[in-house]
């Protein structure tokens with residue numbers, strides 16, 4: 001962990017944290033500073049091999065300021081969200097003994113020592129794939145490891161990630177995670193709780209149809225505040241609907257009941273987007289491609305009489321689709337390829353990415369016209385999707401051995 005820099009010592013920790021996708025959405029804050037939500041939510045943590053942030057945090061007496069490099073570029077760390085996370089972790093720092101050298105960093109030392117933070121995402125940042133969730137979860141987790149922070153109560157570290165970005169608190173655990181909205185004014189009880197780990201529902205497959213990698217027009221933060229201020233539907237949802245569907249979703253996950261899971265998941269996504277439309281001025285996160293994906297799934301589910309797949313959309317046009325097992329995931333993928341073939345200059349190997357091997361998908365299947373299409377009006381749209389990413393539920397944050405910082409200079413490699 002320790003090495004020399006500019007004649008001084010450095011101690012560093014590197015961690016990796018996953019993204020998550022909400023199946024019961026968080027939308028709206030009751031306290032903007034502490035990021036306290038108006039309703040509880042549930043998410044699935046995605047496999048960090050496919051979508052994750054990796055962050056090295058390094059401390060040295062030679063550093064004169066806290067600094068942050070994101071995806072190879074130095075960015076400001078002055079924003080409230082970064083400052084709040086740093087302050088909360090620092091205030092909980094304990095005496096740390098470096099295991100290799102025996103060097104001791106006291107609680108008092110941490111108050112004046114500065115950190116360099118170097119982070120990168122293995123997927124596009126700010127493209128509606130929850131980079132902020134992975135990024136803040138990873139930052140807080142890595143800093144907590146570096147500064148020897150011990151949780152005084154279960155979920156305390158998730159409550160610090162929450163003040164970086166609400167959805168980040170759920171990325172502190174793998175598998176299936178609830179964010180309990182809590183009741184306290186200070187936010188101590190607004191924490192993430194693991195409902196089940198990633199092995200609980202191993203068959204579940206996640207397929208993300210990336211519709212556009214461009215940055216969105218309305219950020220989640222400002223969009224949800226506009227909704228809180230103007231949408232009566234949102235307040236009804238938070239008070240009357242979410243508490244009931246939380247119970248149903250918990251049970252569906254516990255029982256691995258895909259039909260119930262799919263029904264609630266699609267309805268919750270549609271309701272969240274309805275509250276966006278009910279906001280003044282209205283917010284449109286889904287586009288025509290998103291709607292065509294919904295029709296594709298709905299048409300298939302209706303033809304079979306039971307849910308074959310489920311969809312959910314966050315604050316952007318990308319679809320996150322779920323299939324109950326690999327066989328159904330192959331059928332889903334072949335439908336996606338039928339309705340949304342790659343642009344003519346794109347090879348299938350760069351169009352369908354991620355954990356494709358798990359599906360043992362045969363390309364020839366993509367040419368088969370789905371039976372439910374017969375006799376209906378449908379369009380085949382080449383190049384409407386950027387790419388399709390196959391993944392599955394995954395594990396929570398962990399510490400890695402390889403660092404993103406050169407210890408001899410304390411700067412990104």
Ligand SMILES: Nc1ncnc2c1ncn2[C@@H]1O[C@H](COP(=O)(O)OP(=O)(O)OP(=O)(O)O)[C@@H](O)[C@H]1O
Nearest residue numbers: 053119120125126127128129130131132133135315
């Ligand atoms: N690895 C990271 N480390 C630290 N901060 C990060 C990291 N990745 C992203 N962020 C922060 O999150 C911001 C992007 O958040 P934003 O909400 O715009 O996009 P997103 O999370 O990818 O999309 P969405 O919230 O719609 O899913 C970045 O500008 C940066 O401040």
Ligand SMILES: C[C@@](O)(CCOP(=O)(O)OP(=O)(O)O)CC(=O)O
Nearest residue numbers: 022025026165166167220221314315
């Ligand atoms: C639609 C969502 O993805 C909204 C996520 O909002 P953020 O967590 O990005 O918002 P802030 O707390 O302001 O940082 C739904 C969800 O993840 O639950």
